[in-house]
Amino acid sequence: xxxxxxxxxxxxxxxxxxxxxxxPNGLDPxxxxxxxxxxxxxxxxxxxxxxxxxxxxxxxxxQRYWIVYDGEIYNxxxxxxxxxxxxxQFTSNTDAEVLLAAYAHWGRDxxxxxxxxxxxxxxxxxxxxxxxxxxxxxxxxxxxxxSPEGFLAIASEIKAFTVLPGWKPQINGPRxxxxxxxxxxxHTSETLFAGVHxxxxxxxxxxxxxxxxxTLPVYRWYHLKPQQFSGTFDEAATEFxxxxxxxxxxxxxxxxxxxxxxxxxxxxxxxxxxASDLLGEEQNDGFLKTFSACSDVKQxxxxxxxxxxxxxxxxxxxxxxxxxxxxxxxLDDIIWHQDEPFKTTSIYAQWLVFQLAADHGVKVLLDxxxxxxxxxxxxxxxxxxYADHFHSMEWVRLWRDIKAVKSWHGVSELQSLxxxxxxxxxxxxxxxxxxxxxxxxxxxxxxxxxxxxxCYSPVRQIDESSSTRSETITITQxxxxxxxxxxSLPTLLHWQDRNSMAHxxxxxxxxxxxxxxxxxMGLPEEYRIDGGVTKRVLREAMKxxxxxxxxxxxxKMGFYTAEEHWLRHENPEIFRQLLQxxxxxxxxxxxxxxxxxxxxxxxxxxxxxxxxxxxxxxxRWMRIFNVQAVSAGIELSNQLxxxxxxx
Numbered sequence: 001x002x003x004x005x006x007x008x009x010x011x012x013x014x015x016x017x018x019x020x021x022x023x024p025n026g027l028d029p030x031x032x033x034x035x036x037x038x039x040x041x042x043x044x045x046x047x048x049x050x051x052x053x054x055x056x057x058x059x060x061x062x063q064r065y066w067i068v069y070d071g072e073i074y075n076x077x078x079x080x081x082x083x084x085x086x087x088x089q090f091t092s093n094t095d096a097e098v099l100l101a102a103y104a105h106w107g108r109d110x111x112x113x114x115x116x117x118x119x120x121x122x123x124x125x126x127x128x129x130x131x132x133x134x135x136x137x138x139x140x141x142x143x144x145x146x147s148p149e150g151f152l153a154i155a156s157e158i159k160a161f162t163v164l165p166g167w168k169p170q171i172n173g174p175r176x177x178x179x180x181x182x183x184x185x186x187h188t189s190e191t192l193f194a195g196v197h198x199x200x201x202x203x204x205x206x207x208x209x210x211x212x213x214x215t216l217p218v219y220r221w222y223h224l225k226p227q228q229f230s231g232t233f234d235e236a237a238t239e240f241x242x243x244x245x246x247x248x249x250x251x252x253x254x255x256x257x258x259x260x261x262x263x264x265x266x267x268x269x270x271x272x273x274x275a276s277d278l279l280g281e282e283q284n285d286g287f288l289k290t291f292s293a294c295s296d297v298k299q300x301x302x303x304x305x306x307x308x309x310x311x312x313x314x315x316x317x318x319x320x321x322x323x324x325x326x327x328x329x330x331l332d333d334i335i336w337h338q339d340e341p342f343k344t345t346s347i348y349a350q351w352l353v354f355q356l357a358a359d360h361g362v363k364v365l366l367d368x369x370x371x372x373x374x375x376x377x378x379x380x381x382x383x384x385x386y387a388d389h390f391h392s393m394e395w396v397r398l399w400r401d402i403k404a405v406k407s408w409h410g411v412s413e414l415q416s417l418x419x420x421x422x423x424x425x426x427x428x429x430x431x432x433x434x435x436x437x438x439x440x441x442x443x444x445x446x447x448x449x450x451x452x453x454x455c456y457s458p459v460r461q462i463d464e465s466s467s468t469r470s471e472t473i474t475i476t477q478x479x480x481x482x483x484x485x486x487x488s489l490p491t492l493l494h495w496q497d498r499n500s501m502a503h504x505x506x507x508x509x510x511x512x513x514x515x516x517x518x519x520x521m522g523l524p525e526e527y528r529i530d531g532g533v534t535k536r537v538l539r540e541a542m543k544x545x546x547x548x549x550x551x552x553x554x555x556k557m558g559f560y561t562a563e564e565h566w567l568r569h570e571n572p573e574i575f576r577q578l579l580q581x582x583x584x585x586x587x588x589x590x591x592x593x594x595x596x597x598x599x600x601x602x603x604x605x606x607x608x609x610x611x612x613x614x615x616x617x618x619x620r621w622m623r624i625f626n627v628q629a630v631s632a633g634i635e636l637s638n639q640l641x642x643x644x645x646x647x
Contacts, residue, residue, distance in 0.1 A: 370509055385525065575602075
């Protein structure tokens with residue numbers, strides 16, 4: 001089999017001259033030979049081993065196995081030592097080379113030995129077989145698309161498909177409906193582009209290059225199995241602390257400058273304090289750099305909490321202040337990098353944090369993503385706990401929790417009972433109620449469902465969750481699993497990855513170390529949320545590490561923006577103009593009724609909601625990617641017919 005290895009215009013000169021079997025021997029001619037069966041391409045963000053030895057596509061010494069890989073294997077040094085006795089010799093300090101050797105040795109079972117985040121393709125040239133996989137929780141993305149021209153394309157960004165033969169961007173109606181009406185993204189393997197799919201977190205596929213048809217043989221390689229814990233609360237906190245410390249330690253491994261996001265909340269503050277202490281133990285004389293988004297509007301600003309953490313450690317802190325004017329200037333860039341529309345302007349605050357880090361030469365940032373979903377950090381988890389107490393007929397605990405939530409969070413008894421009632425209802429009814437809450441009603445007048453090829457049904461599976469109670473799982477546990485695997489976390493990781501990669505910054509999430517997740521999800525629920533207190537085990541573990549003002553704070557904000565203030569007070573007419581443009585750009589999907597809803601929000605007749613930004617961003621997305629409002633089902637059928645003719 002003939003192998004041609006090319007470099008790009010940005011490939012460093014020394015890489016062409018390197019003595020390694022995967023060194024490029026010329027510039028990419030821009031033409032793929034007609035008899036080629038596979039083309040691999042890679043653009044590298046150098047974090048570990050920033051030398052020519054880390055160049056990709058990378059191959060094994062005999063050129064049997066080839067890899068293109070995005071992510072980090074944090075335990076690659078330990079795997080390196082484990083593989084050496086079997087005769088594997090390593091010529092670099094890269095995790096990619098270790099991953100390639102791990103696959104050569106253990107086959108696809110190597111995935112269970114990896115601790116990290118990844119999306120990769122490995123090609124076995126001898127067997128002409130491809131193996132593709134995504135990490136357990138989907139931190140790094142992996143998309144695939146069958147072109148009507150007769151080939152399969154796989155990429156880490158959807159926009160990579162836009163330059164390939166056969167690309168014709170069209171809406172995926174049901175997923176557009178989910179986004180616009182139910183505020184859902186990344187909750188299935190489908191995307192808002194018809195025909196474009198993603199591997200979900202914990203999924204993989206293995207197949208011979210010549211045998212692939214029009215579907216990918218995807219299988220689930222990872223199943224989250226909580227490790228049941230039976231010790232005391234103090235014992236749980238001690239083990240939690242040890243796990244989190246080790247997770248942070250692994251994620252501090254880097255050959256380039258690193259730092260951390262810092263919102264002033266419990267999660268990011270814990271990571272910052274642990275990281276700072278670990279760097280101090282290693283006699284690192286430098287300060288840990290932190291990057292934060294603050295606000296000029298007091299009710300959205302957390303700088304007092306951020307400063308509390310900063311003054312407790314050797315920290316070099318940097319701040320950014322989102323503004324409506326800057327958002328409008330960068331909105332199209334954000335949408336382009338995100339590939340799909342997003343829900344709120346909070347994504348912009350995160351965008352600016354990564355931009356700030358890049359401006360100061362930092363390439364790696366730690367981030368607290370994933371803690372809320374596991375540790376029941378969202379306020380509506382109180383409703384889940386109430387419902388569990390109700391089912392267990394624990395009336396005293398139920399009433400105690402309701403009173404505690406009122407004391408800590410200002411939630412009235414009536415509001416708490418309403419929250420409980422919601423989670424006592426059957427899943428199908430909750431779905432309809434959710435649609436009413438997020439979009440005004442389940443079948444709102446402002447959307448043209450005919451163009452989306454969606455037949456609305458009152459019991460339609462809006463959130464596609466599995467949050468139904470059984471005898472072996474509580475409502476709280478069920479909802480936490482849904483948030484982790486299907487509803488909340490996949491979307492947050494999507495935003496984080498695209499925002500960071502847009503600025504050539506890598507984000508690492510210590511709370512998503514699989515050891516942490518399996519441990520936390522196996523803890524008794526009262527160790528996570530009880531008596532009106534969320535994240536109990538984390539708070540206990542951080543005694544003596546976190547400043548008390550942070551450790552005991554009960555409010556929650558994160559990288560939010562003053563979205564409602566911008567809407568009501570800064571320049572409402574700009575919102576009207578943006579919304580009018582969105583109606584035109586949506587090609588009939590959004591009706592002019594959206595303008596009336598905006599007016600009612602501005603007048604105070606209706607409460608403000610994220611709907612406005614969803615509409616604006618959706619219209620912009622259709623324009624930027626030139627997406628057509630064509631029946632997805634009909635077009636997919638046509639694509640399959642064309643594919644079979646080509647084959």
